[in-house]
Amino acid sequence: MTGSPLKTLRILLVLTAFLMAGMTAAFLLRPGASETSSGNSLRLGGDFQLQSAAGPVSLSDFRGHPVVMYIGYASCPDVCPTSLAVMAQGFRRLDMEQQARVRGIFVSVDPDRDSPEKLAEYSAFFHPNLVGLTGTRAQIDQVVQQYGAYYRIANLDNSALGYAVDHSSRLYLIDADGQLNEVLSHSITPEELATKLRGLL
DSSP, rough: OOOOHHHHHHHHHHHHHHHHHHHHHHHHHTTTTTTOOOOOOOOOOOOOOEEETTTTGGEEEEEEOOEEEEOOTTTOSSHHHHHHHHHHHHHHHHHHHHTTTTTEEEEETTTTTOHHHHHHHHHHOOOOTTTEEOOHHHHHHHHHHHTTTOOEEEOOOOTTTEEEEEEEOEEEEETTTOOOOEETTTTTTHHHHHHHHHHHO
Protein backbone atom coordinates (compact mmCIF):
# COMPACT_ATOMS: atom_id res chain seq x y z
CA MET A 1 0.00 0.00 0.00
CA THR A 2 2.92 2.35 0.58
CA GLY A 3 3.69 2.34 -3.17
CA SER A 4 0.18 3.40 -4.19
CA PRO A 5 0.52 7.19 -3.56
CA LEU A 6 3.85 7.19 -5.40
CA LYS A 7 2.32 5.34 -8.33
CA THR A 8 -0.57 7.82 -8.43
CA LEU A 9 1.86 10.73 -8.41
CA ARG A 10 3.80 9.24 -11.32
CA ILE A 11 0.59 8.80 -13.31
CA LEU A 12 -0.40 12.41 -12.64
CA LEU A 13 3.02 13.64 -13.74
CA VAL A 14 2.81 11.64 -16.97
CA LEU A 15 -0.70 12.92 -17.68
CA THR A 16 0.41 16.49 -17.00
CA ALA A 17 3.32 16.07 -19.43
CA PHE A 18 0.97 14.75 -22.12
CA LEU A 19 -1.44 17.64 -21.48
CA MET A 20 1.33 20.22 -21.83
CA ALA A 21 2.59 18.59 -25.02
CA GLY A 22 -0.93 18.60 -26.44
CA MET A 23 -1.46 22.26 -25.59
CA THR A 24 1.87 23.16 -27.20
CA ALA A 25 0.99 21.24 -30.37
CA ALA A 26 -2.45 22.83 -30.51
CA PHE A 27 -0.90 26.29 -30.25
CA LEU A 28 1.70 25.65 -32.95
CA LEU A 29 -0.76 23.98 -35.32
CA ARG A 30 -3.74 26.25 -34.70
CA PRO A 31 -5.69 27.29 -37.85
CA GLY A 32 -4.40 30.45 -39.38
CA ALA A 33 -0.94 30.14 -37.91
CA SER A 34 0.50 30.40 -41.41
CA GLU A 35 -1.51 33.51 -42.24
CA THR A 36 -0.86 36.94 -40.85
CA SER A 37 -3.03 40.00 -41.20
CA SER A 38 0.02 42.14 -41.72
CA GLY A 39 3.64 41.71 -42.62
CA ASN A 40 4.92 38.27 -43.50
CA SER A 41 2.63 35.54 -44.80
CA LEU A 42 5.61 33.29 -45.40
CA ARG A 43 3.72 30.06 -45.94
CA LEU A 44 1.08 31.48 -48.26
CA GLY A 45 1.30 32.69 -51.84
CA GLY A 46 3.39 31.72 -54.83
CA ASP A 47 3.23 31.73 -58.59
CA PHE A 48 0.37 30.20 -60.55
CA GLN A 49 -1.02 30.14 -64.07
CA LEU A 50 -4.66 30.61 -65.07
CA GLN A 51 -6.54 31.59 -68.21
CA SER A 52 -7.56 35.07 -69.35
CA ALA A 53 -9.47 36.05 -72.48
CA ALA A 54 -6.09 36.85 -74.07
CA GLY A 55 -4.51 33.53 -73.13
CA PRO A 56 -2.57 32.01 -70.21
CA VAL A 57 -1.51 34.42 -67.46
CA SER A 58 0.94 33.75 -64.63
CA LEU A 59 1.45 35.80 -61.51
CA SER A 60 5.09 36.12 -62.59
CA ASP A 61 3.90 38.07 -65.65
CA PHE A 62 3.20 40.95 -63.24
CA ARG A 63 6.74 41.05 -61.84
CA GLY A 64 7.68 44.68 -61.21
CA HIS A 65 4.09 45.65 -60.38
CA PRO A 66 2.37 45.52 -56.99
CA VAL A 67 -0.75 43.36 -57.35
CA VAL A 68 -4.04 43.18 -55.46
CA MET A 69 -5.77 39.83 -55.94
CA TYR A 70 -9.32 38.81 -55.05
CA ILE A 71 -10.84 35.32 -55.25
CA GLY A 72 -14.59 35.07 -55.90
CA TYR A 73 -17.01 34.73 -58.81
CA ALA A 74 -18.82 37.04 -61.20
CA SER A 75 -22.36 35.98 -60.23
CA CYS A 76 -21.72 36.90 -56.59
CA PRO A 77 -24.53 39.27 -55.59
CA ASP A 78 -22.78 41.41 -52.99
CA VAL A 79 -19.35 40.86 -51.46
CA CYS A 80 -17.42 40.33 -54.72
CA PRO A 81 -18.58 43.49 -56.52
CA THR A 82 -18.16 45.47 -53.30
CA SER A 83 -14.60 44.22 -52.81
CA LEU A 84 -13.66 44.81 -56.45
CA ALA A 85 -15.10 48.33 -56.21
CA VAL A 86 -12.90 48.96 -53.15
CA MET A 87 -9.91 47.70 -55.14
CA ALA A 88 -10.73 49.97 -58.08
CA GLN A 89 -11.34 53.00 -55.86
CA GLY A 90 -8.07 52.30 -54.05
CA PHE A 91 -6.28 52.35 -57.42
CA ARG A 92 -7.95 55.63 -58.36
CA ARG A 93 -6.73 57.28 -55.17
CA LEU A 94 -3.17 56.90 -56.46
CA ASP A 95 -1.68 59.52 -58.76
CA MET A 96 -1.60 58.68 -62.47
CA GLU A 97 2.01 57.48 -62.46
CA GLN A 98 1.41 55.22 -59.45
CA GLN A 99 -1.89 53.97 -60.84
CA ALA A 100 -0.18 52.91 -64.06
CA ARG A 101 2.12 50.62 -62.08
CA VAL A 102 -0.43 48.67 -60.03
CA ARG A 103 -2.34 45.62 -61.22
CA GLY A 104 -5.44 43.78 -60.05
CA ILE A 105 -6.33 40.10 -60.45
CA PHE A 106 -9.82 38.66 -60.04
CA VAL A 107 -9.73 34.86 -59.81
CA SER A 108 -13.07 33.16 -60.42
CA VAL A 109 -13.79 29.86 -58.67
CA ASP A 110 -16.85 29.37 -60.91
CA PRO A 111 -15.45 28.25 -64.29
CA ASP A 112 -18.75 26.71 -65.36
CA ARG A 113 -20.37 30.16 -65.56
CA ASP A 114 -17.36 32.47 -65.76
CA SER A 115 -15.65 32.10 -69.10
CA PRO A 116 -12.44 34.11 -69.65
CA GLU A 117 -14.39 36.35 -72.04
CA LYS A 118 -17.10 37.03 -69.46
CA LEU A 119 -14.45 37.77 -66.84
CA ALA A 120 -12.69 40.21 -69.16
CA GLU A 121 -15.89 42.21 -69.57
CA TYR A 122 -16.76 41.98 -65.87
CA SER A 123 -13.29 43.05 -64.69
CA ALA A 124 -13.04 45.95 -67.15
CA PHE A 125 -16.21 47.40 -65.63
CA PHE A 126 -14.29 48.05 -62.40
CA HIS A 127 -10.86 49.15 -63.65
CA PRO A 128 -8.74 48.75 -66.81
CA ASN A 129 -5.84 47.38 -64.73
CA LEU A 130 -7.96 44.52 -63.39
CA VAL A 131 -7.73 41.19 -65.23
CA GLY A 132 -10.15 38.30 -64.76
CA LEU A 133 -8.73 34.77 -64.59
CA THR A 134 -10.08 31.27 -64.21
CA GLY A 135 -9.03 27.74 -65.13
CA THR A 136 -9.69 24.09 -64.57
CA ARG A 137 -11.00 23.02 -61.20
CA ALA A 138 -7.56 21.63 -60.34
CA GLN A 139 -5.83 24.91 -61.25
CA ILE A 140 -8.34 26.94 -59.24
CA ASP A 141 -8.05 24.66 -56.23
CA GLN A 142 -4.26 25.04 -56.34
CA VAL A 143 -4.51 28.84 -56.15
CA VAL A 144 -7.14 28.65 -53.40
CA GLN A 145 -4.89 26.36 -51.36
CA GLN A 146 -1.75 28.43 -51.99
CA TYR A 147 -3.42 31.58 -50.67
CA GLY A 148 -5.30 30.05 -47.76
CA ALA A 149 -8.72 30.82 -49.25
CA TYR A 150 -11.77 28.57 -49.44
CA TYR A 151 -14.97 28.11 -51.43
CA ARG A 152 -17.93 25.75 -51.43
CA ILE A 153 -20.67 25.18 -54.00
CA ALA A 154 -24.11 25.64 -52.40
CA ASN A 155 -27.17 24.44 -54.32
CA LEU A 156 -30.10 26.88 -54.44
CA ASP A 157 -33.53 25.31 -54.62
CA ASN A 158 -36.13 27.15 -56.73
CA SER A 159 -33.55 29.64 -58.01
CA ALA A 160 -32.69 30.50 -61.58
CA LEU A 161 -29.02 30.63 -60.58
CA GLY A 162 -29.03 26.95 -59.66
CA TYR A 163 -26.22 27.35 -57.16
CA ALA A 164 -24.20 29.94 -55.30
CA VAL A 165 -20.61 29.81 -54.13
CA ASP A 166 -19.77 30.40 -50.49
CA HIS A 167 -16.22 31.73 -50.35
CA SER A 168 -13.69 33.63 -48.30
CA SER A 169 -13.49 37.35 -48.98
CA ARG A 170 -10.00 38.79 -48.73
CA LEU A 171 -7.73 41.04 -50.72
CA TYR A 172 -4.24 39.66 -51.25
CA LEU A 173 -1.55 42.32 -51.46
CA ILE A 174 1.39 41.02 -53.51
CA ASP A 175 4.62 42.97 -53.87
CA ALA A 176 6.53 43.71 -57.08
CA ASP A 177 8.65 40.57 -56.57
CA GLY A 178 5.57 38.35 -56.56
CA GLN A 179 5.64 37.71 -52.80
CA LEU A 180 2.48 37.81 -50.73
CA ASN A 181 2.92 40.87 -48.53
CA GLU A 182 -0.37 41.02 -46.65
CA VAL A 183 -3.81 39.45 -46.46
CA LEU A 184 -6.41 42.20 -46.11
CA SER A 185 -9.99 42.09 -44.90
CA HIS A 186 -12.62 42.98 -47.50
CA SER A 187 -13.73 45.68 -45.05
CA ILE A 188 -10.62 47.75 -45.78
CA THR A 189 -11.35 51.23 -47.13
CA PRO A 190 -10.10 52.45 -50.53
CA GLU A 191 -7.87 55.02 -48.83
CA GLU A 192 -6.32 52.37 -46.57
CA LEU A 193 -5.67 50.18 -49.60
CA ALA A 194 -4.13 53.10 -51.51
CA THR A 195 -1.83 53.81 -48.56
CA LYS A 196 -0.62 50.21 -48.51
CA LEU A 197 -0.04 50.26 -52.26
CA ARG A 198 2.01 53.46 -52.00
CA GLY A 199 4.21 51.63 -49.52
CA LEU A 200 4.99 49.01 -52.18
CA LEU A 201 5.65 51.47 -55.02
